[in-house]
Amino acid sequence: MINEALAEIKRGTAEIIDEQKITELLKSYFDEGKNYYVKAGFDPTAPDLHLGHTVLLQKLATFQKYGAIVQFIIGDFTAMIGDPTGKSETRKKLDRQTVLKNAQSYKEQVFKVLDPAKTEVVFNSKWLDALGASGLVELTTLFSVARMLERDDFEKRFKAQKPIAISEFIYPLLQGYDSVYLRSDIEIGGTDQKFNLLMGRHLQRSYGIGKEQAVMMMPILEGLDGVQKMSKSLGNYIALAEDPNTMFAKIMSISDELMWRYYELLSSKSLAEIEELKEGVASGKVHPKFAKELLALEIVERYHNSEAAQRAKEEFDRIHKKNDIPSDIKEITLKGPIWIAKALVEAGLEPSTSQARRDIQAGAVRIDKEKVSDKDLQLEAGEYIAQVGKRKFAKLKVQ
CATH class of the missing domain: 3.40.50.620 (HUPs)
Incomplete structure (x- = not known):
């Protein structure tokens, strides 16, 4: 014993x-x-x-x-x-x-x-x-x-x-x-x-x-980037107070390699269970995405409940399988015309205009599901669905 x-x-x-x-x-x-x-x-x-x-x-x-x-x-x-x-x-x-x-x-x-x-x-x-x-x-x-x-x-x-x-x-x-x-x-x-x-x-x-x-x-747990220490100041963290959908999506965003690190340090599964799952992925019997979903479900359930975890999975599947937008996204009213980078910052989708420009250049920014290529784009009066990466959305009401 x-x-x-x-x-x-x-x-x-x-x-x-x-x-x-x-x-x-x-x-x-x-x-x-x-x-x-x-x-x-x-x-x-x-x-x-x-x-x-x-x-x-x-x-x-x-x-x-x-x-x-x-x-x-x-x-x-x-x-x-x-x-x-x-x-x-x-x-x-x-x-x-x-x-x-x-x-x-x-x-x-x-x-x-x-x-x-x-x-x-x-x-x-x-x-x-x-x-x-x-x-x-x-x-x-x-x-x-x-x-x-x-x-x-x-x-x-x-x-x-x-x-x-x-x-x-x-x-x-x-x-x-x-x-x-x-x-x-x-x-x-x-x-x-x-x-x-x-x-x-x-x-x-x-x-x-x-x-x-x-x-x-x-060990120090690596953040979502898989490189630096998880830190709020670096923006690579998952807060315990995070809402279920965000928490689930963030866990799903980590690399397949980092997933096993999270399993070892965060999961309540036994080492034998984790090893069996790891061998299943290595042999091709288990898809890495399924293994990651199990981890995401476990963690969301721990800090919320099983119903919230299941709903978060369904929402994640709905967004990513159907290339859809979340059912509940924040709305922000802006005075236009407004520079796209500034709008993304004011909507809380980007930490700075310089990062917004970099993400636009990298093809990570979409307006109404269309990729934005013009980093100097001005948004005129109207309503837009802004998206950065796979997880960040906001409805922009430009007046």
Whole structure:
């Protein structure tokens, strides 16, 4: 039983530090019914969680199946500093009102994955506010500047003579102190978080709390482009709050190769089931589109319901098999005549006029199902159905 649990827990992981500790915690649970604590922190720097975040949430849910109490930390204190991980410059400071608003949306979304009865949602301002100036000074004595500069992103910025704020040095210490205060047994995070995750072990040892957390690192989920990390700022994300039709269509848009990555990190199917499906596709017995539909149905059902998932599939089929337009698209009224690129931006179909021009040149823009080739086209008064790519539609009412 322990081996079976451990295999499921290890599924998809990139690296584990102190696997023996995890095995011992599982043994205590199966032999004595003793619970243990798994920590994961999320800074509410944006209002919505996306599927990239759920790689960690799914793993937390797996731990809950095997005796874990999840310590879901909303970093309302640390979010106002900003995690410097992977950043080439100091992040802009968020105001508390924005952080708290984002935090509320996190609380509403996490229980689409986690078991509320086995989850403790905590805000790290509770103990970091109480730490005070003297406690913060004591904390900074436990790690040297030289060690901090060994961190890859800090080292690069230091060599490039780019500014590093003192608060950015403090950030990993504060994240590590979360583990001291909560007495966490395990902390999980992305591979880009290794420095911060190990800080928790270091500080637990320094404060002598009698334990050192194991560390589990999960791969970073690629976005829809299959290249860069899923990110709202890059526009390659699938939000948990996405409507069913959009969520289904976005999943169907990923490449056949990326599909298996999503299966491994996001699906609740067993590894054996996924391997069987993969072999079916490789042998030609199963069409890749069918496999992708199963994934899309599973994910939409998880964050909505089975009826919504089925309707989303039917809508997707209707649009793509019949080359039709969605039954429910947004409408926007514009003052004309208006440049096509500007109209697409105002309709929310394009992020910028320059991107609109590029998409027109690439043949990805249609007006009333006809491909647009003139990037300087002016739309006169009338009604138009604008389309960018296969998934973005809007009805334009030009007055």
